[in-house]
Amino acid sequence: MSKKLLSTLLFITLTIFFLSNCAEKKKPLPVEQIETKIKIEHATGFTIEQNGSFTVIEVKSAWPGSETSFKYALIPKEKLATITLPNDAFDAIVAIPVERMVVTSTTHIPSLEELGVLGSVVGFPNMDLISSTVARKRIDSGLIKELGTNENINTEIALELNPEVVVGFGINGVNRAYETLKQSNIPIVYNGDWTESTPLGKAEWIKFFAPFFQKEAVADSIFKGIQESYNKTKLLAKKATQKPTVLTGGLYKDVWYVSGGESWMGQFLKDANAKFLWADTEVKGSIGLSLEAVLEKGQQAEFWFNPSLHTSYTELEEVNAHYRQFDAFLNKKVFSNAINKGTTGGLLFYELAPQRPDLVLKDLISILHPELLPDHKPRFYMPLN
Structure with missing residues (x-):
């Protein structure tokens, strides 16, 4: 073999090696190497x-006690034609x-309104x-249509x-x-926002809606504002010099349902610096009691x-x-x-x-510790007529 031919072959071999290495370097990273989890705090x-x-x-919790988790893939419309996913990998592709x-659910409405995308809602059961x-206003204009009831859309x-x-x-899960x-x-x-047992946990579900509209940064900013306001109000409650005793709930037929100590309401009362009479119960929902049991513990609340x-x-x-036997009733x-x-x-x-x-926490503090928020106008909690 001549030296000229040998040099040519060597040049071709090196060129192929170099180009193949470049091609390798330009390959996109596998999906699993570039996944990023969005921060969910509460x-x-x-x-x-x-x-x-x-x-x-x-x-993970579409309803209380759910043992089934659901996965949803949200794909930008311009990328739909270029992404292929296994049919059984996701419960829905949007x-x-x-x-x-x-x-x-009405709990969905405020999140969409805050994100500025309420205009996307076209139907709702039991408007x-x-x-x-x-x-x-959108309902009155015919832009949102009545769908009956959630159980029978x-x-x-x-x-x-x-x-x-x-x-x-x-x-x-049956519908x-x-x-x-x-x-x-x-x-x-x-959407399982209602299964959360903490105030900020429920509020953070605004981040659930954000990706459907590519509004993640907006949702993050809104939640941060709510979180800062809540924590600031919680600190204010600690300045109270007294912890008033509190009773919750009422009779349904023959059972009185009070909030559990680890429930949504229980957490509110704790953060409002109140002495909730069932605060020591490790219950995230409600507790069913007899009228006699509630009278024994909560008559003087x-x-x-x-x-x-x-x-x-x-x-x-x-x-x-029998409601007249409670001090809170007699003292209005x-x-x-x-x-x-x-x-x-x-x-x-x-x-x-x-x-x-x-806003809920401010309502409670203005009632329990009026000296801390003397100018607050209640939004949710009102005295009975």
């Missing part, structure tokens, strides 16, 4: 991961940003429950609305309407919150004359979250309070 029911190509939301959405003035109307996603609310919509290729995504849905002392007395220290309603009867508390726990 909520325990969901996680968010971004990998540069799409976003994955996992809902193209983002979403422009047409159906939501099923009379909605209190938001902005949402009611009118699927015919829902299909006509052609939503890109339905954000579902479930108590056990025939959702199954019908799934069969029509409409993604169903569960200074304040009484959430007497079922009753809004006046006359109504309380008519329902059960009973407060309800069921008085402030929307124009069609929806309770503002159950819609807005989960997203604005700082």
